[in-house]
Amino acid sequence: MTAETGIGARVKRKEDQRFLTGTGRYVDDLPLARATYAYFLRSPHAHAKIKSIDVSAAKAMPGVVDIFTGKDIADAKVGGLICGWVVKDKHGEPHKAPPHPVMALDTVRYVGDTVAMIVANTHDEAKDAAEAIKVDYDVKPANVDLARALDKGAPEVHAAEAPGNLIYDWEIGVKADVDAAFAKAAHVTKIDIVNNRLIPNAMEPRAAAAEYDKGTGNYTLWSTSQNPHVLRLILSAFVLGIPEHKLRVIAPDVGGGFGSKIFCYNEETMVTWAASRVGRPIKWTAERSESFMTDAHGRDHVTHAELALDKDGKFLALKVETIANMGAYLSTFSTAVPTYLYATLLAGQYTTPVIYANVKAALTHTAPVDAYRGAGRPEATFVIESIVSKAAKELKMDTADLRRKNFIPKEAFPYQTPVALQYDSGNYPPIIDEAIKIADYKGFEGRRAEAKSRGKLRGIGFSSYIEACGLAPSQVIGQLGGGVGQWESAQLKFNPTGNVQILTGAHSHGQSHETTFAQLISDKLGVPFENIEVVHGDTATTPFGMGSYGSRSLAVGGSAIMKAADKIIAKGRRIAAHLMEADVADIEFENGTFKVKGTDKNVPLAQAVFAAYVPHNYPLHELEPGMDENAFYDPANFVYPAGTQICEVEIDPDTGVVEVVNHTAVDDFGNIINPMIVEGQVHGGIVQGVGQALLENAVYDKETGQLVSGSYMDYTMPRADDVPSFKLGYKVTPCPHNPLGVKGCGEAGAIAAPAAVMNAVHDALAPLGVTHVPMPATPLSVWQTIQGAQRKAAE
């Protein structure tokens, strides 16, 4: 019964019926009686003083209910938005923490900064009224160019609280040791790279709706959140002061997140705050243009890196200097991304004995930057895998051989890296071997020659990534400055009729928890799959949990479910022992049935559950009735998925168009619960990585700070004909420290792909003498690079 729906089975998804029939319920779909609609007036300037705001004409517009500005918020003493991770700089000082007002008071700091909130009877009326608000701005010079953001004289974003735009100057590793290793190097490879800024673009725009119940004083906020409990905690404890038990946050069906829906934003804050003032529910849904301007962006690093190698190609040391863009305000987890989620990953899959990284976080007059699928780990992988591939070219070594030569050997696990992390498990050589086999690496030169005969330049690129995910041991997170615990919760609530609800603190916004989590319980407890329901996303019904990000739901949330299931079995054994008049020690549990060892006496779990709810024949003197168990799971370590991607591209030298013609990914995600779902995660991740490498770029005009790529007309989202179908493979080394032996698969694709694609582009153009193409490798930039190389060759 459970083999078809248990661990390892390609079970079709429970959530699909509603999504396929148009009956999903996303925030904007909510019918709210007497609802009003909010629209936010946003700054058209990257940096300006607000001299005055006149809302009088707008207030008189048809349908307008009320208008709020930064002054109303300040008068009401609403707190600012917080950054939840304190990073200490290289002198041990906490990072600079400029204020992040919910609405701008006297200064706007990026195009899209919130200036006023209009509440009206319809969305269109609110939007019409916004046009009638008169704001007198004194426009100031903007600081937009990241590479120069920390230069003396650059316009300051928060002059008083963060002079010179520096949030922190942070380091990891011992610089003197690294310098000493470089002094002995036979070869040094250097790179200068820009990790392009991305806009997450979950297909469902952010949305929030709030309602205030005057009778009880309770607030309800529906939000497109990846972590409703954390959102409630932040709003309660730091921003609005509504006690946690008086605020219910519901994240219903959420249409993708990719990190951008982790954070506490000003719109959901305002909608909640204003709901009690307006006395009617308020709904807000971002238009896509607003999502482009105001969703926290991702990546955006400028990096110089150097790799020291000995004469045989062994890595001796790595040093990395990075400037990371924070945008105009510090978003919820922004400070952690370019430090603990980036520099700690710079060992990659290699035995590099010493590593030093220096990261400077800079403010600019741009939208806040925070975690986006992979969060720091794609940036680290891009640095390592770019420099390793370049080193192989310089040393005329096979790119796979150079990697193999430096892989951490299987026997070395658990492996302590020089940048804080201890990798728990892994076995990298079989992964790259499998990828090479699937991608037919041996046949590549033949394909390159064939492409050349058609006038195309063909290249192949490798990317062997490691990631630390499944966030993570709470005490480690606390030591590093994180402001929250990182466990996950689960509740298994059996009903008297034997069906069961899994209540989880994790949140699904596409990851398929309703199916994967049900498989765990079907497998472990033998409950029929259709009798299992996963409940998530509502602070009123689910236990406090940390939500979903950092590929943590299965490794941490799934482990909590397994712990709760163990408690169900333990209690069930005692009930069964009573019913069968046997000793508890003699009770075995198998395939959903309790058995007396060595006999044919048995009690199905459903019978034990019924007995627990109708305890007429039940050991009430020693056992509580009911079958409802809670568990919290705090992991012992991160989990460390790893893999190799191989990308093959063809470039048309006449147009600069790069076509991805083959893309292979072989991953070690530990044990796999549902291969169909895991494959889907990898496919999606790869395309986000290909998007970063070839198509996507958040561009601000360097003078005015206007977001030039502010719509789907200008920001190139990957489309179906930009990518091929993918070839996937798996190797399994189970995680040794969680009960499922699972790692995480949500981010891997996006972490590895950019380097694989860009290494393939570089390989294709190497015959022309090209050593660097900026990312994204758009047709224009590739064509210009080719032209430059040809001019140089002609000189």
Next chain:
Amino acid sequence: MTISVAMTVNGKSVSGKVEARTLLVQFLREHLGMTGTHVGCDTSQCGACVVHVDGKSIKSCTMLAVQAEGAKVTTIEGLAASADKLHPMQEAFRDNHALQCGFCTPGMVMSAIDMVKRHNYQLDEATVRRELEGNLCRCTGYHNIVKAILAAAPAMKSAGV
């Protein structure tokens, strides 16, 4: 100023009073409460709002409600014969895991059905990928959507839909 509008949606006659600027998608979602059709952008790029109007797939964010006066509109809610019997395209999306968060799915499915019919149930991968130009998905990487559409084409033909 409001204008009366009447049309057939999923086989039922519906009517309402709308502003001249009311989009078809707003009429469907806000006036009729049919929220299966989604809005994912404001530049007619993402395709989450695709419905069929008189048998052709259109982006309902790019058509005024009054332009659909008298038309026959089919939305994602109107595809399945019953909860147990989905349209072959819906079935193929489920069988091939062609959806994750589900937000782009209604538009994808509606576009895909129109695509299959326009190509007389005969499609190859390159055609499907090219034809999906007007539909964005951020979750699936398109791999399984393409597989689903290729699988649905013969299933639609044999089901006569």
